[in-house]
Amino acid sequence: MQTSNREPERVGIMKNHQFLNEFNKNKALFIMIAPAVLLTIILSYIPMSGLVLAFKNFRYDLGVFGSPWAGFENFKYFFLSGTGARVTFNTIFYNLINLITSQFLSMLVAIFITEIFGKTYKKICQSLIFLPYFISWVIVGTFIYNIFNYETGTFNSILKFFNMEPINMYSIPSAWVWIIMIFNSWKWVGYNSIIYMAAITNIDAECYEAADIDGANIFQKIRSITFPSIMPTIIVMLLLNVGRILRGDFQMFYQIVGNNGQLYNTTDVIDTFVFRSLLTSSDMGMTAAVSFYQSVLCLVIILAVNGIVKRVNKEYALF
Amino acid sequence: MSYSTLVNNRIRMSKSTIIFNIIGYSILSVLALLCIFPFIMLLSGSFTAEQSIAQYGYGIIPREFSTNAYDLLFKNPGEIIHAYGVTIFITAAGTFFGLFVTSMTAYVLSRQDFKYRNGFSFFFYFTTLFNGGTLTIYIFFVKYLNLKDSYLALILPLLINVFYLLIMRSFMASIPSSIIESAKIDGAGEFLIYVRLILPLSKSGLTTIGLFILLGYWNDWYNAMLYISDYKMYPLQYMLYNMLSATEAISRISSSSGIEISNMPAQSLKMAMAVIATGPVLLVYPFVQKYFVKGITIGAVKG
Numbered sequence: 001m002q003t004s005n006r007e008p009e010r011v012g013i014m015k016n017h018q019f020l021n022e023f024n025k026n027k028a029l030f031i032m033i034a035p036a037v038l039l040t041i042i043l044s045y046i047p048m049s050g051l052v053l054a055f056k057n058f059r060y061d062l063g064v065f066g067s068p069w070a071g072f073e074n075f076k077y078f079f080l081s082g083t084g085a086r087v088t089f090n091t092i093f094y095n096l097i098n099l100i101t102s103q104f105l106s107m108l109v110a111i112f113i114t115e116i117f118g119k120t121y122k123k124i125c126q127s128l129i130f131l132p133y134f135i136s137w138v139i140v141g142t143f144i145y146n147i148f149n150y151e152t153g154t155f156n157s158i159l160k161f162f163n164m165e166p167i168n169m170y171s172i173p174s175a176w177v178w179i180i181m182i183f184n185s186w187k188w189v190g191y192n193s194i195i196y197m198a199a200i201t202n203i204d205a206e207c208y209e210a211a212d213i214d215g216a217n218i219f220q221k222i223r224s225i226t227f228p229s230i231m232p233t234i235i236v237m238l239l240l241n242v243g244r245i246l247r248g249d250f251q252m253f254y255q256i257v258g259n260n261g262q263l264y265n266t267t268d269v270i271d272t273f274v275f276r277s278l279l280t281s282s283d284m285g286m287t288a289a290v291s292f293y294q295s296v297l298c299l300v301i302i303l304a305v306n307g308i309v310k311r312v313n314k315e316y317a318l319f
Numbered sequence: 320m321s322y323s324t325l326v327n328n329r330i331r332m333s334k335s336t337i338i339f340n341i342i343g344y345s346i347l348s349v350l351a352l353l354c355i356f357p358f359i360m361l362l363s364g365s366f367t368a369e370q371s372i373a374q375y376g377y378g379i380i381p382r383e384f385s386t387n388a389y390d391l392l393f394k395n396p397g398e399i400i401h402a403y404g405v406t407i408f409i410t411a412a413g414t415f416f417g418l419f420v421t422s423m424t425a426y427v428l429s430r431q432d433f434k435y436r437n438g439f440s441f442f443f444y445f446t447t448l449f450n451g452g453t454l455t456i457y458i459f460f461v462k463y464l465n466l467k468d469s470y471l472a473l474i475l476p477l478l479i480n481v482f483y484l485l486i487m488r489s490f491m492a493s494i495p496s497s498i499i500e501s502a503k504i505d506g507a508g509e510f511l512i513y514v515r516l517i518l519p520l521s522k523s524g525l526t527t528i529g530l531f532i533l534l535g536y537w538n539d540w541y542n543a544m545l546y547i548s549d550y551k552m553y554p555l556q557y558m559l560y561n562m563l564s565a566t567e568a569i570s571r572i573s574s575s576s577g578i579e580i581s582n583m584p585a586q587s588l589k590m591a592m593a594v595i596a597t598g599p600v601l602l603v604y605p606f607v608q609k610y611f612v613k614g615i616t617i618g619a620v621k622g
């Protein structure tokens with residue numbers, strides 16, 4: 001049954017004997033890969049067609065393809081209302097500052113953990129720094145509530161201890177830029193530093209030995225050996241993140257900020273905006289327009305950046 | 320001999336090395352403390368008497384020790400046990416099927432003699448470059464597949480992760496193809512080779528990817544928020560989220576335990592619930608950490 005299901009779409013792609021030959025030869029392998037192919041078609045490729053809603057006036061009863069066309073009305077509304085500019089700016093802004101801070105910290109942690117003395121100490125530190133990766137954003141949301149809630153939060157307890165006036169963080173939108181930045185790093189530095197550590201441990205020990213003989217100190221070695229050697233990793237990490245620059249980490253924003261209307265101006269990203277309009281079922285067309293714009297632009301950006309990198313140095317490219 | 324042991328063996332330390340170590344120790348210590356601090360506060364908060372929290376806030380050590388919150392949660396544990404059951408079911412089913420599909424697909428993609436392996440790899444990889452986003456998947460799930468209030472809606476979205484698929488592929492690429500060749504000569508079919516030969520040989524890869532998938536299911540609340548409206552079907556994390564954000568969940572506990580809602584230890588109750596939801600992850604963390612490090616390392620090398 002699985003084979004018959006997947007035949008139509010395969011045939012459309014490759015209509016030659018070669019394929020049939022290969023299929024007959026490796027029938028079992030094709031059957032084994034079929035479940036994943038089917039699932040990917042169902043979970044990713046078919047829903048993609050829903051992006052056509054961006055150009056439609058969505059009516060739930062008529063469905064995705066039955067709804068009437070709306071031309072560019074949805075886009076017009078999204079951008080003219082100012083929402084487009086605001087959520088796009090926020091998404092790019094947060095991704096950039098999160099990218100810079102978390103990658104920089106990860107690199108720092110990786111270099112220190114691989115280079116300092118004390119095996120046990122390093123292991124303990126690494127375990128503790130990696131720990132936040134394992135908990136859900138719901139728990140992180142709890143932490144943030146613990147720290148910043150007005151009446152009982154630790155932050156205000158500390159302020160009170162020093163006889164200072166307690167601060168209601170939830171009424172200061174600009175503070176959340178920092179809170180989001182800090183907790184993003186908090187959650188991801190452990191994970192990302194492992195990637196950099198993998199790159200550092202791959203460096204040939206002979207390079208360092210040669211530098212030792214030449215009398216280089218540790219800072220010089222890091223600057224002239226470690227740093228250039230992990231450059232490919234840095235570039236790949238940057239590439240991956242730039243390709244996602246229009247995608248906000250929904251779970252993070254939603255758990256940190258929640259449905260706090262006061263903070264929307266500074267913390268609303270494309271993904272939280274889409275989710276909110278899904279919940280309220282309002283402006284489906286506009287939501288589809290922003291989804292379309294996000295998906296297409298993301299693809300264009302990653303293809304462009306990858307193309308540029310490929311030109312400069314083929315080995316650094318993603319694909 | 321690695322570089323760090325080389326340095327460790329050197330008796331003479333230059334001034335710059337000492338400075339470097341002082342900076343390194345300070346920064347790592349501060350970061351490690353920042354990472355563990357919220358957990359300690361959470362644990363302490365859950366064991367603090369409610370009036371103490373109201374008066375002094377949370378602290379590192381409970382000012383006034385109390386197991387009131389846990390007593391209350393365990394007095395009427397039906398809802399928690401149920402949420403645990405949902406999470407365990409989703410996690411077990413998702414991890415099993417996810418691992419099965421991932422490993423089987425990765426095996427096919429790792430076969431050098433499979434002509435279209437690159438084409439299929441790109442077919443999977445492309446979904447990470449371009450996808451319709453939450454909206455389109457939501458409409459498709461709810462309107463066309465009728466998955467609202469269905470456990471399938473919690474399992475399907477996390478079943479195949481392309482990143483894990485590629486890591487699994489590199490795990491399997493290290494299996495020598497001569498083993499597969501000789502099994503073929505002995506007359507074994509492809510599926511039999513995969514089950515009898517490849518799976519036992521990829522134990523460490525299966526453990527690693529299995530743990531990644533498992534963690535994803537355990538921590539998932541997002542799909543529950545999108546697709547589950549019946550609170551009897553809430554997984555643990557989403558139930559926790561509800562307790563934190565909505566008074567409705569607290570009032571359910573209040574009515575089932577017979578305590579006035581104004582007398583509920585709301586703050587410590589939230590903390591206790593968070594501890595209960597995270598506890599299992601933190602308990603197994605020391606034992607499984609190395610597998611995650613391994614998985615990330617392999618993913619990093621492949622880029």
